[in-house]
Amino acid sequence: MCSYYLAVDIGASSGRHMLGCKKDGKLYLEEVYRFENRMENRDGRLLWDTKRLFAEILNGMKKCAEIGKIPVSMSIDTWAVDYVLLDESDEVPGDTYGYRDGRTRGIEEEVYRLIPEAELYARTGIQRQSFNTIYQLMADRLQRPELLSKARTFLMLPDYFQFLLTGKKCSEYTNGTSTQLADPRTFQWDMELIRLLGLPEEMFLPLQMPGTEVGMLKECVAKEVGFNCKVVLCASHDTASAVMAMPAADGKALYISSGTWSLMGVELTEADCSEESRRANFTNEGGYEHRFRYLKNIMGLWMIQSVRHEYEDAYSFAELCSLAEQADNFPSRVDVSDDCFLAPESMTEEIRSYCRRTGQLVPETVGELACVIYHSLAECYAKTEREIERNTGTHYDAIHIIGGGSNAAYLNQLTADAAGKKVCAGPGEATAIGNIMAQMLHSGELKNLSDARKCVFASFDVRVFVPEKEKAAQ
Known part of the structure; x- marks a missing residue:
């Protein structure tokens, strides 16, 4: 029998529990639980309901016991930048804000x-x-000073949930770097910066690398879910886990981790903190084995997700791609990185308003809206690809699209056409796979990151999209 590893992958719009195991040299995944997630609007504040999220984590763990597949370890990854502050009683004294x-x-x-x-x-x-x-x-220091004065521990959300599971506090490195408070040279908090900002330095725990064992489940948690297991740190920033699962053994490839956000970049062994990179708005987030994810945040599928919700989820994403393809000649484009699309009251109306302001045709149908979004994303990807090649001095032959957005064939083809490069799409569950890879590397079931990526390539289908002009030339 194979050993099972549980990845709890919580995104900004949904969460899932995935069991992974290795048989005959291949990785196999099984989804055992899925739940919806979104920020809640309470009196104009966008907040996370951490109690509900933790209850969902436990619900998914119970499913493992129900089907008789007990993991030897588990790990939690989430989106970046959001956190909790714990007081001296290890309670959360205020609201948990969403980004x-x-x-x-x-x-x-x-x-x-x-x-x-x-x-x-x-x-x-x-x-x-x-x-x-x-x-x-x-903002806490200026708007909620009484809360900050009570804070004794700062934890990013995955670390908080793992504290609730084990009673052990631990801060994971890759998500820690997203705070803009870590030093890329020491791989630890920049305490001088933290003091300069007037933040309580004692609340920051040392950053720990993926693969660190946090501990076993608390007795009360083990009793509730029906089993006990180790909790191990994965690369808990979901993009860091997704990039681990990129099916390129040497890691020398352009990638887009495509989901609610699109994170486009390459892996570097040293951070590029140059003024040129700053002006181009690139980031150097931490990755597995002290690597850096040199990337740019792009709005991603948040826009199409929002439009879909505004149409009361009447269309599947496949249907939206089909409708966009039918409206393919619609000419209008938007800047997907404009802050106006971050949290509008209506994404549909914000897109239409942007087109009016810029003197373009206004999309009326859902197909035209989807066409505008997908074409705008593809053109942004192509622009970012050119910036990455210029900044790194490296030519890349292909773009690897990983994560849920890799299933959007229409967008993949648009990206290949806009960039003039081959697009390799898949695996779709890259974040969960990377989460499980970190656990298997900890256990010794995978030897190293290169070995793990080869295993991913052999285990999951990858679809290839070639630019239309290359097809025509053949």
């Missing part, structure tokens, strides 16, 4: 009064985004 909440508007300038933007980037290598943890914590 789309507007409380950080204008906060960047408060930070830059203490440290200039260029110096901050040179220290951390992290791109400017208004929702980064550094700005959220500064």
Whole structure:
């Protein structure tokens, strides 16, 4: 019998429990539980319901016991930048804000009064985004000082959930780098920066690498879910886990981790904290084995997800791609990275308003809206690809699209056409696979990252999309 490993992969729109095992040299995945997730609007504040999320984590673990497949270990990954503060009783004294909440508007300038933007980037290598943890914590300092004064422990969300499972507090490195408070040279918190910002340095725990064992489940948790197992740190920033599963053994490839966000970049062994990279808004987030994910955040499928919800989920994503293809000649485009698309009251109306403001045709049908979104994304990918090649001085032959968005064949073809490069799409469950890879590397079932990536390539289908002009030339 094979050993099972449980990946709890929680994204900003859904969560899933995936069991993984290795048989005959291949990885096999089985989804055992899935649940919806979204920020809740409470009196104008966008918040996470961490109690509900933890209950869903336990519900999925119970399913493992029900089907008789008990994992030897488990790990949790989530999106980046959001966190909890624990008081001296290890309770959360206030709301857990979501990154789309507007409380950080204008906060960047408060930070830059203490440290200039260029110096901050040179220290951390992290791109400017208004929702980064550094700005959220500064918002706490200015807007909720009484809460910050009670804080004894700072934990990113995966670390918090694993604390609830084990009673052990641990801060994982890859998600820690997304805070814009870590030093890419020491792979630890930049305590000088933290002091400069007036944040309580004692609440930050040392950063631990993926593969670190947190501990066993607490007795009460084991009794509730029906088994006990180890909790091991994966690369808990979901993009870091997804990039681990990129099916290129040497890691020398362009990738797009495609989901609610599209994270497009390459792996580097040293962070590029240059002024050129800052001006292009690239980031250097931590990866497995002290690698860096040199990438740009692009709005991603959030836009099409939002439009779909506004049409009361009447269309599947496959249907939306089909409708977009039928409206393929619709000419309007939007800047998918414009902040107006971050958290609009209506994504449909925001897209239409953008087109009006810029003198373009206004999309009326759902197919035209989808066409605008998908073409705009593909053109943004192509622009970013050119920036990456210029900044790194490296030519890349292909783009690897991993994650749920790799299933969007229409978008994959548009990307191949816009970039003029072959697109390799898959695996779709890259984040869960990377989560499981970290656990298998910890256990010794996989030898190293290169071995693990070869195993991924042999285990999962990868579809290839060739630019239409190349097809025509053949």
